[in-house]
Amino acid sequence: MVPRVFRLVDRRQDTPDTFTMxxxxxxxxxxxxxxxxxxxxxxxxxxxxPISVSSASYGDGPLQHTIRDVGAxxxxxxxxxxxxxxxxxxxxxxxWEVAAGAGGxxxxxxxxxxxxxxxxxMLEVLRHRQRYGRVVLLxxxxxxxxxxxxxxxxxxxxxGVEVLVTVDYGTSAxxxxxxxxxxxxxxxxxxxxxxxxxxxxxxxxxxxxxxxLIERGVPEDxxxxxxxxxxxxxxxxxxxxxxxxxxVCLDGPVLPYxxxxxxxxxxxx
Numbered sequence: 024m025v026p027r028v029f030r031l032v033d034r035r036q037d038t039p040d041t042f043t044m045x046x047x048x049x050x051x052x053x054x055x056x057x058x059x060x061x062x063x064x065x066x067x068x069x070x071x072x073p074i075s076v077s078s079a080s081y082g083d084g085p086l087q088h089t090i091r092d093v094g095a096x097x098x099x100x101x102x103x104x105x106x107x108x109x110x111x112x113x114x115x116x117x118x119w120e121v122a123a124g125a126g127g128x129x130x131x132x133x134x135x136x137x138x139x140x141x142x143x144x145m146l147e148v149l150r151h152r153q154r155y156g157r158v159v160l161l162x163x164x165x166x167x168x169x170x171x172x173x174x175x176x177x178x179x180x181x182x183g184v185e186v187l188v189t190v191d192y193g194t195s196a197x198x199x200x201x202x203x204x205x206x207x208x209x210x211x212x213x214x215x216x217x218x219x220x221x222x223x224x225x226x227x228x229x230x231x232x233x234x235x236l237i238e239r240g241v242p243e244d245x246x247x248x249x250x251x252x253x254x255x256x257x258x259x260x261x262x263x264x265x266x267x268x269x270x271v272c273l274d275g276p277v278l279p280y281x282x283x284x285x286x287x288x289x290x291x292x
Contacts, residue, residue: 024258026065026110027054031103032085038169040092041136042101043077045085046109054086054111058143059118059249059277063257064088065110066099073254075140075276076114080147086111089139089171115257117277119144119247124219128157130211130241132232134204134224135164138171140249140276141223149182159185159211163204163228166190167197185212204228205235215240222280223249230287233280246280248287 029046036042048054054062058080065071072094078087092101103109121129121144129148131141141160148158160179164170167190180186187207189200200207204224220236222229229248237243252271255263264271266286269278280287 026112029111031107043089056114057118060114062113069099070096072096077139125154127217128213130159130220132161132222134228137223161207162188208235220246243281249276
C-alpha cells in the first residue's frame with residue numbers, strides 16, 4: 024500500500040484533455056509489468072487513481088501513463104511539471120496475454136482513450152511480429168482532435184498493421200471515416216476463426232464490439248475486454264470494484280468476454 028516515488032521527466036499533451044506522463048523511479052529500479060496491467064498513481068495530498076500503463080513492457084524507457092483530465096486526482100496530475108514527484112503503486116491486475124494469439128491474426132479494437140491500454144499490447148505484437156498473422160487496429164474517437172498517438176498510427180501502418188480509424192463526428196478538414204468503431208469490423212481483413220481480439224473502451228462500446236466480432240466468427244473465448252470499474256485500492260480490500268463475483272482489480276482489468284458477457288451492461292452504482 025506504500026507508493027514508490029517517481030519523478031516526472033517529461034510530459035506530452037496528446038489532446039485538449041488528455042496527456043501522457045513519462046516517469047522515472049527515484050530508487051532506480053525499473054517497474055516491471057505486462058501489457059494490460061495498471062498502477063495506482065498518487066498526486067500527493069490529493070489522492071490516487073488507477074491508470075493503465077501505456078508504455079512498452081520492455082526496454083529502458085520511462086514508465087508512461089496516458090491520462091484524461093476528468094477528476095480531482097487526474098486534474099492535479101495534469102498540473103504537474105517536469106521534476107515533480109508522484110507516487111506509483113503496482114503493477115496490478117491481469118494482462119492481455121498477447122502470446123495466446125501466436126499463429127493467428129490479432130485484432131485490437133479501441134474506443135477513445137482505450138487505445139492507451141492497448142498500446143503496450145501492440146508494441147509487444149510488433150516486437151515479435153513473426154509469431155503472428157495479420158495485425159489489425161480498429162480505432163474510434165469522438166473527433167479528429169481526440170485521436171491519440173497519431174504519429175504512431177502512421178508508423179504502425181508503415182510496419183504492415185492494417186489501421187482503420189473512424190470518428191463520431193468530423194470537421195471540414197477531416198477526410199476519414201465517420202461512424203461507430205463497430206462499422207470497421209466488416210471492413211477489416213482478418214481470419215476470424217484464428218483471431219485473438221483485444222477490446223478496450225467504454226463498456227457499451229465493448230459490449231457491441233464483442234457481439235460484432237463474434238458475429239463475424241471470432242470465438243467468444245478469444246475476445247478479451249478491459250474493464251474500468253471504480254477501483255480504489257488495487258488489491259481487493261475495499262470492494263469498490265466488485266462486479267458481482269469479480270473484483271476488477273484482481274480478476275481484471277483484462278478478462279475473457281465469455282466470463283463477463285452477462286455482466287457488461289449492468290449499471291454501475
